[in-house]
Amino acid sequence: MADTRFTIGERLLPWLLAMSWAAAGYAVPPDLWSCRQELTLEFATAADAAQATVRIAALPDDKEWAFSTRWDDNLPDNPRLHDAMVRHGIKGTFYLTGTDPKQRFGREYARNLLAGGCTIGGHTQTHARLTGLPANAMFQEILGNRLERECQTDQPVVSFAFPFAAFDDPRNPAVREAITRALINAGFHHCVYLDFVRHNPDLPAGAISSGWQIKTGSTDIDLETVQAQLDRLTGKKAAYQRQSKLFFLGGHAAMTGAQWETLDELLTRLAGHDAWWYCNQNEFAAYERQRYHSHLWPVAATTAGLTRTITLERPVPAELGACVPLTLTIDRPVRAAHLDQGRLETRLCGDRTLVKVPFPGDQRLPERIDAIANPRNLPMPPAAAGSRDFPGIRVWLHVVPAGDQLVLKLTNRTGAPLQDVRVTAMLPPSCRTAAIRTSWSSIPPAGSVETAFPIRHEKTGAFWRGGRAGFAAAVDFTAAGLPGRLYATTQFE
16 A cells, blocks of 8 residues: 655655656556545644654544444335444445336436445446356446436446355355456445455455455344454454445345344444544545555745645546545644645644545536446437436447447537546456556537547457456546436447
8 A cells, every 4th residue: 555654855856756656656547537626734833844854644633543334235125224323323234136127216216326425336337246157248237227317316336246255266266356356447436345455356455345254144233243353342442444445234134123233233333433434434435545546745945934835646536436535634733734725624633634635626526427338339329329317428439340449429519618528448358457548638519529439348258258358447537517427338249
């Protein structure tokens, strides 16, 4: 993990320091969209300014633990469980499969579970046991679930729970590798199964975060067993936190009778701890990802020597799935902190100062999310193909007959320019894991663009290439001042 500390009084020239850190791998990776900000800190004395050390806190507000919850499946009692959590000020993530044929667990069901700061997670479209599927089918289960639930809720889905806890087959290492690639290529960067992250040689460092699960049992909650798990975590905090500072309650909303009262008692015990950060899984994933991939370094000092300016480079919210500010800790008192000519709140904690750094105003999560499908891989869109949420914007995706290029066409007929257009191609597991990106600063009214992404299969054979392969492109943009996301999908055999 990147060393996110530096001493402001370093004698090295700022450009040399930044270059040496980047060479060591500390800069934001090129396959993540990022932004830069400049933060100015004002100290009481020149000595404090010269000697202060700045680091990114492991958790917001430098909390001791992050606490969340995890609940699986499209269950009728999820809303009841959700309401009980929210009453206690506890957040969590509901890991849903796709909408069922009777439409009981569709758009309205999912959106209602967002109240009180909760989120939706991925759980495959059909609750599939991924270890029994070929690679292309895995990818379609994972990606299709993400796209459907994002379009229903207009919120990013970046955390995943494996159905049946199945992510590995000891008899066939290719299964774990394919599942890992499918998860990353589909845009997930958090998973509730820590063993998948800890013991996975196919997983790049920092690609997926996780946490420790406190098991409640699905139908019979034993408070003593839950307390024993909590005591073990807190009693051996240093050892457990080397893996993750997140722990979460998890299970299914399958309680009956008096068990709902037991759940309420458990939530009462877990609420209101000042040293805990109460978050949903998206928020933890967002903070952990930007903490791992952010980079900060000092720039030139002022003449008086009482202020220093820090450059912070960090992934943008669209990469993270939640808009969580970074907390910086400075081991000296700070009189004032300024960002983009605005003053930030500072908080003195003993001999340290905490500064919470928000994102730039133009970096926000999409407010609406939609998708345009091309299941027959047509080279040109039919007249009816379009987006309900973004009338006038059309994105079309297809694979050329040779199968070696993915072509994206974007048309703007809104009457206003599209700004900050960022495209991420999402390829099946047989292709390289890293996403392929391109961008345009602006697409004018009545304008259109076209780009092609190379398709390079690294894996061969029926397991990796059999069946129909799914492809997608996520297009993030700003239209009329509002951020949006429009997916385009296609299939190729």
